Amino acid sequence: MRKLTVADLPDGGTPATLAALGTGWGPVIRGGISRYDAPGHRTHDESNPHTHDVPEIFTIVQGSGYVESDGTQVSRFQAGDLLIIPPGEDHHLVSDGAVPLVFTWMHLGSL
Structure with missing residues (x-):
């Protein structure tokens, strides 16, 4: 996992910039x-690992909260x-803030 901020993107985060974050990633x-209202909410709330065969950007x-990987x-x-x-x-994303967690997610294809 990599973490950046929106300010780290050179042009504010156009789709071309987002795809350029990973070599060979497409649109x-x-x-x-x-949106998750309750603190402690864990996305992908299954006991097995949650993975994709494509990159995902949140x-x-x-x-606020934390990313959990392999427990x-x-x-x-x-x-x-x-x-x-x-x-x-x-x-998995886990919310732990006082305000609801709101996020976008995108799955990127391959070129």
Whole structure:
């Protein structure tokens, strides 16, 4: 997993810039926006690892928490952070802030 902020993007985060974050990654193939009101909410709430065969980028719009991988807290995040999850990496976002966690997610295709 890599963590950047929106300010780290040279042109504010156009789709071309987002795809350029990973070599060989193509355009956004699906995505959405999610909101979780309760602190302690864990995305992908299954007991097995949660992985994809494509890269996933989360943009944290509001709130804070941490990324969990293989049952371990690996990185904290807050509003303005981008979380770049490579293909095959287990990932769950856990909300721990006082305000609801709001984020966008995008799965990128391959070129």
